[in-house]
Amino acid sequence: MSLRTVIVDDEPLARELLGHLLAEHEDLEIVAECQNGREAVDYLRTKPVDLLFLDVEMSQVGASR
Secondary structure, eight states: OEEEEEOOOSOHHHHHHHHHHHTTTTTEEEEESSSSSSHHHHHHHHHSOOEEEOOOHHHHHHHOO
């Protein structure tokens, strides 16, 4: 049985690197990659996952800086 896994990060290169590192583990299945928290929440509302890799410091969608 593999763990259904989601990667959430606003940096495309970080998502790509983490995806490559996790691909080496046969017991993990990357089911989604999200660019921000809103995408992640939308995904998680519709599909179950076992494991979430979440960037804890992402820019806010639509926030002014």
